[in-house]
Amino acid sequence: MPKLQQALPMPRKFSLVAACSEGRTELTAFDRALLKAGVGNVNLLKVSSILPPNARFSESLDIRPGSLLPIAYGYMTSPRAGEMIAASVGIGISSEENYGVIMEFSGSCSKDEALERVADMVREAFEVRGLPLKNLMVKGVEHRVEKIGCVFAAVPMWY
DSSP states (O other): OOOOOOSSOOOOEEOOEEEEEEOSSHHHHHHHHHHHHTOTTSEEEEOOSEEOTTOEEOSOOOOOTTOEEEEEEEEEEEOOTTOEEEEEEEEEEESSSSOEEEEEEEESSOHHHHHHHHHHHHHHHHHHHTOOEEEEEEEEEEEEOSSSEEEEEEEEEEO
């Protein structure tokens, strides 16, 4: 049987980031939130819910501008002044398996509610897989919209 080959290398490091911003448009609010989160000058490659095996947490990642960045993220933009919006990400790591599960959430709610929701989603993902949850990490942000606001929470992964 032929050996399976990876099309892309597996990231070895990950971080959790979250930021909020205002902009003149929803797109520029999103762009400003990316910049504040430290991932605004790279090309985001949105990935789904699995943290690669043996990936290690790092407070920050040194990424060259223009790089292709694997990232799981949740975000929300809103033009409704006064609305409270929030985004969060959660990562669970099993004590038996060496990969992790990433979940994202965004909605019209507080940061605390967003963190609770994403943590519940991670726990459910582990229940569905029949795996024990060893470590749970969450990060989130909330923002009261002034004119056009954005919240962004993500798990960037790097090599």
